Amino acid sequence: MRAIRVALAGAGNCAWSFSQFVAQAHAAPAAPLPGLMCQTIGGYRLADVRVAVAFDVDADKVGRPLATAFEAPTISATRFAELDADKDAPVLPAPVLDGLVGPMGTVVTPAEETHDATSDSVAKAIVEHAVDVLVISLPTGATQAVRMFAEAALAAGAAVVNCTPERVARDEELSARFADAGVPLLGDDLRSHLGATTLHTALIELLLSRGLELESTYQLNVGGNTDFLNLADATRSASKFTSKANALRAAGMTDVSGVAGPTGYIGHLADTKLCFANLRARSVLGSEVQIDVKLTVEDSPNAAGVIANAVRAAMTAVDRGLSGAVDGPAPMLFKSPPRGLPESQARSAFLDFAA
Ligand SMILES: NC(=O)c1ccc[n+]([C@@H]2O[C@H](COP(=O)([O-])OP(=O)(O)OC[C@H]3O[C@@H](n4cnc5c(N)ncnc54)[C@H](O)[C@@H]3O)[C@@H](O)[C@H]2O)c1
16 A cells, blocks of 8 residues: 555644554564554554644744654653654644743744744645645644634645644534545544543443433543643533544443543643443432443553544545545544444444444
């Protein structure tokens, strides 16, 4: 297969873990990789991916090679692997727009070069670096910046994977323009590989499949990376709460009192994320069933496992001539696809697409 050339919009923790996962695949292309659901998607192995270029605004990242940018103080995800051929991919400036609103603005100083960056300069760089797929991993709530990257990718003819909860794939006007241009679009809001949403929706499906009536549920999440720092600001986290509610609804949760979202920043946790979930349901004769779970994960590798699938799904969509919001793989990969499905149906739709 030919290489899939990827651009990273946002060289943060998810991008760092994803780049390491790609390097691990390059080192042993035929070896099965732990945590990778499909060794091939549309014929593509993870080893076929190349990180060609990245965009950021952070003075500690812009103008540096990718490997050096990932040494910035805001990077807290674990170093599992060294970058290989992609370590010298350039980190180019992007317009800041609303990227650093709230707490992110206290830990990131924008690079001088961002003042001259525009949507056009981003689109031009996407073309110059022959990018096939743009992965958007910007802070949640950066509505304008996410939109700018989607527009730049559309102008450049590159497929988009939107890891953020901002409306891109489920924006009908935007996805219609991607469809008209023959460019695929996957989103919105990455569903982590084995994360809170996946566990929670699987438990909801289990209870409903046994005929129980779900009465209430909550999912509380805390962590210490910059994603959680950003989400500690209520004006930034609104779209994440909406997105998680979309995922629970798609799992079959209707008319149920439920709360799910980021609930706290605890700096010393760094990239460790804790999820506490409770589900209360009625069973035989009205008897009560309660499930309480605590999940502990490393947040960014958990995202990397899904980005590894989403990038190859986007390239497969290109090969198959699909355009606009791509339905088949999206419910498995994202919390808020245009049309969500319960976990088991999402998995079979994804595996059908990957074959
Ligand atoms: N498990 C996960 O980590 C996970 C799961 C699902 C969704 N997500 C979503 O993915 C996104 C990225 O998460 P992360 O942990 O990598 O965040 P992060 O804070 O580590 O990285 C965000 C990066 O975006 C950069 N940035 C800010 N404004 C920019 C702009 N205008 N142009 C270019 N770059 C800009 C920042 O400098 C930073 O490098 C978030 O929206 C998050 O909610 C993450």
